[in-house]
Amino acid sequence: MRIHYSAASPYVRKCVAVALHHGLPVERVPSNPHLSPDHLLADNPLSKVPSLVTDEGLALNDSPIICEYLDHIGTGPKLFPAPGPARWKALAMAALADGILDAAVGRRLSSQFPQDEGRQKYDARQKAAITRALDALEAGELSGPLDIGKLGVVCALGYLDFRFGQEDWRGGRSKLAAFYEAQLGNRIFADTMPQG
Ligand SMILES: N[C@@H](CCC(=O)N[C@@H](CS)C(=O)NCC(=O)O)C(=O)O
Numbered sequence: 364m365r366i367h368y369s370a371a372s373p374y375v376r377k378c379v380a381v382a383l384h385h386g387l388p389v390e391r392v393p394s395n396p397h398l399s400p401d402h403l404l405a406d407n408p409l410s411k412v413p414s415l416v417t418d419e420g421l422a423l424n425d426s427p428i429i430c431e432y433l434d435h436i437g438t439g440p441k442l443f444p445a446p447g448p449a450r451w452k453a454l455a456m457a458a459l460a461d462g463i464l465d466a467a468v469g470r471r472l473s474s475q476f477p478q479d480e481g482r483q484k485y486d487a488r489q490k491a492a493i494t495r496a497l498d499a500l501e502a503g504e505l506s507g508p509l510d511i512g513k514l515g516v517v518c519a520l521g522y523l524d525f526r527f528g529q530e531d532w533r534g535g536r537s538k539l540a541a542f543y544e545a546q547l548g549n550r551i552f553a554d555t556m557p558q559g
Contacts, residue, residue: 366429367394367403367414371559373464373522374426375413380514381430383551385437389415427457430511442511449510456503456512459496463519466492471526490530493523501536509549517546525557 366382368391369375382389394403399410406422407414415429416422423429434442444450466489476482500516507513520543523532533540546552 364388364418365390365392365416367392367396367406367412369393369395369412369559371525371557372412373468373518373525373557374411376518376521376555376557377426377515378413378415378429378433379555380518380551381433381437381442381511383554384442384509384514385433385439387433387437389433427461430514434511440508442509442514444510452504453510453512456500456510457515459499460512460515460519463493463496464515464522466490466496467519467522467526493532497532497536497539501539505538505542509546513542513546514551517543517552521552521557 364387366375366378366389368379379389379391392402394400394412394414396403396410396412403412403414404410406416407424409424411424413426413429414422414424415432417432423432431443442453444453470486470489473482473485505513505516520532520539523530533543
């Protein structure tokens with residue numbers, strides 16, 4: 364099994380964290396999606412990372428699917444609860460975390476474009492979405508065992524620290540900040556801190 368990998372990608376980080384959680388061996392293939400290398404395009408025509416190629420040769424693209432696949436074949440405690448209220452809660456939190464990532468990664472990419480009024484409006488809209496999502500997490504339930512929702516939140520907060528460290532997401536969100544600090548003791552997060 365191999366994964367197209369970037370140490371800076373929070374989407375890749377989610378998948379690697381799930382693999383580490385289950386002790387699954389996954390070969391990391393360095394792939395810069397912005398350069399669209401042939402070896403990535405062969406597995407993902409969208410030129411995005413992560414892309415996971417299973418031992419059977421099936422290419423899985425999009426981190427939610429990859430995480431669910433890895434959790435399915437893994438033998439550790441399940442991160443995706445069985446169908447029922449716990450599952451929908453975990454998936455809802457995972458989607459909120461992915462939404463933070465989509466907005467933050469979009470802001471990061473657009474910062475390389477000319478700083479015209481259109482870009483500034485785009486940036487303000489994405490920043491506001493992130494703020495609301497963080498407030499919703501602060502107001503929500505963060506206790507209980509690690510699941511795919513909480514794992515996604517840790518990766519999203521780690522990405523905010525990594526790329527937007529000058530913007531204080533912890534201010535006024537002591538519950539979320541305490542949750543994050545506690546999770547950093549878990550080696551699946553400590554060993555996958557973003558780099559690049
Ligand atoms: N929805 C995708 C998003 C993946 C994604 O956008 N990855 C970024 C790297 S952080 C990428 O490959 N960007 C290249 C591009 O958009 O062209 C997922 O969850 O895996």
